Amino acid sequence: METIGLIGVVGGIVFRLWPVWVCMAAMLVAVYLFKPRLGLFGQLFNTGVGTAGVLICAFWVFSAIFADTIAPLGPRMQLAAMKNAVPGAIDPETGIAFLLGGDNLARDVFSRVIHGGRVVLTIAPAATLIALMVGATLGLPAGYFGGKIDNILSFLANLVLAFPVILLFYLLVTPGIMETWIPYIMGGTLFIFPTIIFGTLFYTRFLGRSEKLYPYMIATLAIGIWIWMNLMSTGTFLAKLREVHMGWLASIMEWPIFNVFGIEPNELNIFVAVVFASSPGVFRIVRGLTLDIKTRDYIAAAQTRGETPWYIMLWEMLPNARGPLIVDACLRVGYTTILLGTLGFFGLGMGPESPDWGTMIKDGSRVAQLRLYTWTGVSPALALMSLVLGLNLLADSLREESLRD
Numbered sequence: 001m002e003t004i005g006l007i008g009v010v011g012g013i014v015f016r017l018w019p020v021w022v023c024m025a026a027m028l029v030a031v032y033l034f035k036p037r038l039g040l041f042g043q044l045f046n047t048g049v050g051t052a053g054v055l056i057c058a059f060w061v062f063s064a065i066f067a068d069t070i071a072p073l074g075p076r077m078q079l080a081a082m083k084n085a086v087p088g089a090i091d092p093e094t095g096i097a098f099l100l101g102g103d104n105l106a107r108d109v110f111s112r113v114i115h116g117g118r119v120v121l122t123i124a125p126a127a128t129l130i131a132l133m134v135g136a137t138l139g140l141p142a143g144y145f146g147g148k149i150d151n152i153l154s155f156l157a158n159l160v161l162a163f164p165v166i167l168l169f170y171l172l173v174t175p176g177i178m179e180t181w182i183p184y185i186m187g188g189t190l191f192i193f194p195t196i197i198f199g200t201l202f203y204t205r206f207l208g209r210s211e212k213l214y215p216y217m218i219a220t221l222a223i224g225i226w227i228w229m230n231l232m233s234t235g236t237f238l239a240k241l242r243e244v245h246m247g248w249l250a251s252i253m254e255w256p257i258f259n260v261f262g263i264e265p266n267e268l269n270i271f272v273a274v275v276f277a278s279s280p281g282v283f284r285i286v287r288g289l290t291l292d293i294k295t296r297d298y299i300a301a302a303q304t305r306g307e308t309p310w311y312i313m314l315w316e317m318l319p320n321a322r323g324p325l326i327v328d329a330c331l332r333v334g335y336t337t338i339l340l341g342t343l344g345f346f347g348l349g350m351g352p353e354s355p356d357w358g359t360m361i362k363d364g365s366r367v368a369q370l371r372l373y374t375w376t377g378v379s380p381a382l383a384l385m386s387l388v389l390g391l392n393l394l395a396d397s398l399r400e401e402s403l404r405d
Helices: 005-016 019-039 040-046 047-066 108-145 148-160 165-173 174-180 181-188 192-206 210-232 235-243 247-253 266-293 298-305 307-321 321-344 355-366 365-373 377-404
Strands: none
Touching: 005 019, 005 040, 019 040, 019 047, 019 266, 040 047, 040 377, 047 108, 047 377, 108 192, 108 307, 108 355, 108 377, 165 174, 165 266, 165 321, 174 210, 174 247, 181 210, 181 266, 192 307, 210 247, 235 247, 235 355, 266 307, 298 307, 298 321, 307 321, 321 355, 321 377, 355 377
């Protein structure tokens, strides 16, 4: 089979990634021109570690955004002649070069790696954000009120943390669980937390100022319900609603306005598992920060002014805990990325046709392939490693900047 050679492979990859280079160049120019106005983001470029972390993360973010433009083929598209093709091999019918070779199902590895970045950068940050909201919502009252509330919430968090993580994920992600109500009840509950926390933020901030309170609360509820309906409007969930004589709700959730975006049942299981396992760790961090911050003078001043406990927690404590939480969020996105790869490697992640990196590594790690077709497993492994490295470097830089503040 005709190939384009090593130089052709490197040049082809560089050329295919042209939208990424354009966006990164524009970002660097903006940083150079407006660095003093960019706040924390601009400060990250003061050190080599921060610059490297931002550039690596930006590379994968832009690759995910422009995946359809960068990848020459769809992640599931097969060209029969390209089964286990070597890197740089050219398909005789279409003339398309498989820059990183073909896998055992004749799919383009390069295209799957790029689209796999989109899968990872969709699930990992979203799951981390929800976990932060859940952990903060429960950790703030535990640390502030103490007593029975703290004892109960801390016990529940320790109970989850004490359970073996791999076994916990195995139980939550197994196909049999998808046939029950468990992932939908857990997912529906977790998706409510953003509405709760934003609603409480606006309520405590604008209480007594109805001209601002009502519009903010109505907008929060409307957006929260819209997002919740979009995320929960999966075919399996709608079928279950009809089984329990709630077809009217299923019919509403089928309206086009509630199908702008969505999440597949197996994605929901993974999302729920990641959030459920990550939230207790966030809870302990927020609780510890709250125990420290509530002894500060400005908290006593807020209590003297007669501010409500939730106002103090959300508007006095939480902003002053943002430094450690931002650093933890970056590290947690990296851990979640590794976790998604681990689940995919064990066959508990996305479907077998999915381009997520864990599944690709699993497919490429079979004995025969590992000996003969190393590129099918090495390429996604390097992609996963580079993204996690960038997130860790970014977290280190953020920690240094928070210590300076």
